[in-house]
Amino acid sequence: xDNSSTEKVLRELFDNFYKELEKAGILxxxxxxxxxDFSSGEVxxxxxxxxxxxxxxxxxxxxxxxxxxxxxxxxxxxxxxxLLRRLVETLMHEGYFEQQIFQTPFTVLYTDLSSEKCKxxxxxxxxxTVMDKPLLKGWEKExxxxxxxxxxxxxxxxxNKLCTEREKS
Numbered sequence: 001x002d003n004s005s006t007e008k009v010l011r012e013l014f015d016n017f018y019k020e021l022e023k024a025g026i027l028x029x030x031x032x033x034x035x036x037d038f039s040s041g042e043v044x045x046x047x048x049x050x051x052x053x054x055x056x057x058x059x060x061x062x063x064x065x066x067x068x069x070x071x072x073x074x075x076x077x078x079x080x081x082x083l084l085r086r087l088v089e090t091l092m093h094e095g096y097f098e099q100q101i102f103q104t105p106f107t108v109l110y111t112d113l114s115s116e117k118c119k120x121x122x123x124x125x126x127x128x129t130v131m132d133k134p135l136l137k138g139w140e141k142e143x144x145x146x147x148x149x150x151x152x153x154x155x156x157x158x159x160n161k162l163c164t165e166r167e168k169s
Contacts, residue, residue, distance in 0.1 A: 003083060006060050010043065010087055011058045014096065017054035024052045030071045034121075036080050038063065055070050070114075076110040081106040084110060089169055092122070135165040 021029060031048035041062035046053040061076055088108050091097065097106065108122040 006058055006083065007087055009056055009058060010025070010084070011091075013043060013045060014057045014087075014091060016056075017052070018096075018099065020052050020054050021047070026052060026101060029101050030106055031105055032102075032106075032108045033118075034084055034108065035078070035109065035111045035113060037059065038076055040082075041114070051064075073114045075078055077114065080112070081110050081119070081121060088122050097124070 017032075024049060029047055033044075033046045033048065033050070035044045035046070036042070036058075037044075038061055041057045041059055042055055043058055043061075044053055044055045058080075062079055063072070065072075104124050106124040107120050109118050110121045111118045
């Protein structure tokens with residue numbers, strides 16, 4: 001199954017999930033969980049309490065071997081997470097998440113059952129934010145550098161300017 005076929009199945013899964021939310025009478029959803037089981041290729045969308053779920057199998061994500069190597073699973077997980085992140089971003093631009101059920105703050109979480117780590121791939125708090133490792137990688141170092149430059153270099157200049165202005169008045 002190529003990426004376009006996989007994306008088509010995933011789009012249908014999102015549409016079915018929304019229908020299931022409506023059937024269950026869910027009025028507000030703040031967290032959408034996407035869980036992928038690479039031992040079976042099963043993808044599950046659920047609300048935060050897992051009371052409403054929608055499932056399908058992505059055959060391209062099923063193992064080719066009976067006991068796949070951890071590196072092969074990691075590669076499939078990375079590929080799946082990226083495809084899901086791009087699809088969620090596309091759905092967002094198409095207005096899928098503007099439906100009344102989806103309320104801010106809103107988060108889309110990705111979980112790979114082989115590692116059981118839950119990672120946010122999208123977050124909304126007033127505006128959409130793409131949550132992706134390259135985007136966040138090294139942010140602490142950049143922030144610390146920015147703060148030290150701001151407080152270390154600029155602070156004395158601002159203080160001297162304020163003192164000078166006070167002396168003149």
